[in-house]
Amino acid sequence: MPPSDDAAPSAAAALIRLREEMERPPYHWFLKPRPEAVDADTGAVTITLPFRPEFRRSPSEPGYHGGVIASLIDLAGHAAVALRIGRMAPTIDLRIDYMRAAGNGDLRATAKVRRAGRTTALADVEIMDCDGKVIAVGRGTFSTFAG
Amino acid sequence: MPPSDDAAPSAAAALIRLREEMERPPYHWFLKPRPEAVDADTGAVTITLPFRPEFRRSPSEPGYHGGVIASLIDLAGHAAVALRIGRMAPTIDLRIDYMRAAGNGDLRATAKVRRAGRTTALADVEIMDCDGKVIAVGRGTFSTFAG
Amino acid sequence: MPPSDDAAPSAAAALIRLREEMERPPYHWFLKPRPEAVDADTGAVTITLPFRPEFRRSPSEPGYHGGVIASLIDLAGHAAVALRIGRMAPTIDLRIDYMRAAGNGDLRATAKVRRAGRTTALADVEIMDCDGKVIAVGRGTFSTFAG
Amino acid sequence: MPPSDDAAPSAAAALIRLREEMERPPYHWFLKPRPEAVDADTGAVTITLPFRPEFRRSPSEPGYHGGVIASLIDLAGHAAVALRIGRMAPTIDLRIDYMRAAGNGDLRATAKVRRAGRTTALADVEIMDCDGKVIAVGRGTFSTFAG
Numbered sequence: 354m355p356p357s358d359d360a361a362p363s364a365a366a367a368l369i370r371l372r373e374e375m376e377r378p379p380y381h382w383f384l385k386p387r388p389e390a391v392d393a394d395t396g397a398v399t400i401t402l403p404f405r406p407e408f409r410r411s412p413s414e415p416g417y418h419g420g421v422i423a424s425l426i427d428l429a430g431h432a433a434v435a436l437r438i439g440r441m442a443p444t445i446d447l448r449i450d451y452m453r454a455a456g457n458g459d460l461r462a463t464a465k466v467r468r469a470g471r472t473t474a475l476a477d478v479e480i481m482d483c484d485g486k487v488i489a490v491g492r493g494t495f496s497t498f499a500g
Numbered sequence: 501m502p503p504s505d506d507a508a509p510s511a512a513a514a515l516i517r518l519r520e521e522m523e524r525p526p527y528h529w530f531l532k533p534r535p536e537a538v539d540a541d542t543g544a545v546t547i548t549l550p551f552r553p554e555f556r557r558s559p560s561e562p563g564y565h566g567g568v569i570a571s572l573i574d575l576a577g578h579a580a581v582a583l584r585i586g587r588m589a590p591t592i593d594l595r596i597d598y599m600r601a602a603g604n605g606d607l608r609a610t611a612k613v614r615r616a617g618r619t620t621a622l623a624d625v626e627i628m629d630c631d632g633k634v635i636a637v638g639r640g641t642f643s644t645f646a647g
Numbered sequence: 648m649p650p651s652d653d654a655a656p657s658a659a660a661a662l663i664r665l666r667e668e669m670e671r672p673p674y675h676w677f678l679k680p681r682p683e684a685v686d687a688d689t690g691a692v693t694i695t696l697p698f699r700p701e702f703r704r705s706p707s708e709p710g711y712h713g714g715v716i717a718s719l720i721d722l723a724g725h726a727a728v729a730l731r732i733g734r735m736a737p738t739i740d741l742r743i744d745y746m747r748a749a750g751n752g753d754l755r756a757t758a759k760v761r762r763a764g765r766t767t768a769l770a771d772v773e774i775m776d777c778d779g780k781v782i783a784v785g786r787g788t789f790s791t792f793a794g
Numbered sequence: 795m796p797p798s799d800d801a802a803p804s805a806a807a808a809l810i811r812l813r814e815e816m817e818r819p820p821y822h823w824f825l826k827p828r829p830e831a832v833d834a835d836t837g838a839v840t841i842t843l844p845f846r847p848e849f850r851r852s853p854s855e856p857g858y859h860g861g862v863i864a865s866l867i868d869l870a871g872h873a874a875v876a877l878r879i880g881r882m883a884p885t886i887d888l889r890i891d892y893m894r895a896a897g898n899g900d901l902r903a904t905a906k907v908r909r910a911g912r913t914t915a916l917a918d919v920e921i922m923d924c925d926g927k928v929i930a931v932g933r934g935t936f937s938t939f940a941g
Contacts, residue, residue: 379556380565409526418527419574419591424567444566448595448889450916452909468893472766472792475891498766597769599762615746619913619939622744645913673850674859703820712821713885714865721860738860740891
C-alpha cells in the first residue's frame, strides 16, 4: 500500500508549497530566491539566488555582500525546517562562515534539517557558487514550538 | 598638545569617513543604513536603519526579515573594525541571536571592537528597536590581515 | 513590605543554592568551579576557576586548554539561566571566542541572562584572567522548556 | 612515481604523529582521547573518547557534561587542522550544537578541515555515541598564521 499524501507529501507537492511560501515575504521580492528541488528522501531543500548587481559589496569588484549570503542562509534553513514541521519556524540563532569570495554568478543554497525536536530544530546550509565551489556554510537553530 | 590627526582621527572625521564608506556597496543602496555616531573613546559605531516595508518577513504582519537584521549586524561590525584598522576587514564568520520581534520602526545598531589582532578582530553588535529594546545581538570575526 | 522569598530569592540564598548545584556534576569534581557571587539586581553569576596544572594545553608553557575554558563558559551560562528559571536548563548551543592566552592564574567567569523565554534563554559569559583582562567570551542558547 | 613522504605523509605516519601530539596537553591526561584513524584522501581525523564516570553531568543519570563534549570538539578540530598545516593551530572561535543526550558509552569524534587559508582554517566536527547516532556537531575557526 502506498503511503498516503497526508503522512508523506510528495517532493513535488513540497516544492510547489515551498515556491508559494518563498514569494510571501516582502524582502524576498527584492532577493528573488528560486526554490529548485526538495529531496524526497532527506527533505533537503535547494534554492537558487540568481545574481543581480544590487547584491554586490563593491561597485567596482565582483562578489556578494555578506548580508545577502546571510539572508540566503537564513531563508534556506528556515525553508527546510518549515517544510519538515509544516509551519513557520522563527530563527533563534544563525551562524555563517564565509569561506571564499563568490564572483558575479548565481548562488545555490542546499539546506538540511539535522534535528527537529519539540521546541527547536537545527539546520545546516551550504552555499555554492556557479562553479560548484562551497563559498559559505551556515548553521541555525529554529523554533519549532507550537505553543 | 592635541593628538595628531594621523594617530587618532577625531570622531567627527571618522563619522565622515564612515558615511562615505557606507554608501559604496551596491547592496547598501537598497538597505540605506545611516551612520549616526562614532564614539571618540571606544570607537563604537552607531548606525540607524530606517524602516522600509520591503524589509518585512510578512506582507500582513509587522517585523523585519531575519536576513535584514543579519545584514545590519554584518555591516555594523565591519564598520567598527574597518574604522579601527583603517581598511576593509572581510567577514570571516558571523553569529546572530534573534531575541524578540521588532515592529515596523527604525533599527539602531551599535558595534564595538572587542579585540583587534594582526590577523583577526572580534566585534560585538547590538540591535535595538525604536523603543530602545535589544531585539538581536551579533558577534563576528573579521580579517585584519594586511597581506 | 519586603519581597517574599518565593517571588524573589535573595542573592545570598541564590548563592547558597548555586554552590550546592555546582557540586553535583561529577565533571565538576575535576574542575572545582567556585561560585563567588550572585548579583541581586541583574542575577549575574560570578564563578572562579582556581588554576590547576592539569588545565594546561602544554606541559612546558603557561595557558589553559580551550576545552577547559569552553567548560567554564558552559557551566557559568547554565548556572545563570538555571538560577533565573529555578531548574536545570540543558545547553542547546554554545559559542566561544578565544581572545588572548591566559597565564597560569585563576579564571573568573561572569554570566548574565540576556533573554529568558518560554522555550529558550540566551546567556552571555565573559572570562577574565587574574589581571582582569577578558581572555574569552561565550554566548549560549539554553532550553527553558518545562515540558 | 609515488608521492614523496614530504609532500604527502601517509595516513599511517599521520596517525602516529597525531597519537604523539594527543598525549602532550596535560588536560588530555585527564580526558584520554584516543586517535583511531586519519583518512588518507580527506585528512579527516577520527578520535575516540572512552567513557569515564567523571565525564558525567549528573551523579545519578547517564550522560556527558557539555564541557566534555565541547573539549572533544575543540581537540578534534584542532587535530585535523594541525595535521593539515603541520603545526599547532590555536582555536579562534568554536561553536557547538548539542543534539541529543549521549548515554554512558564511548564517544567518537570525526573532524574535517573545510578550508585552510593563510591566516585561518575552518573545521567541522561530528560527535557520535556508541550506537552511531550524532549527539553533537561543532564548527571552529583556527589560526593558521605562521607569523
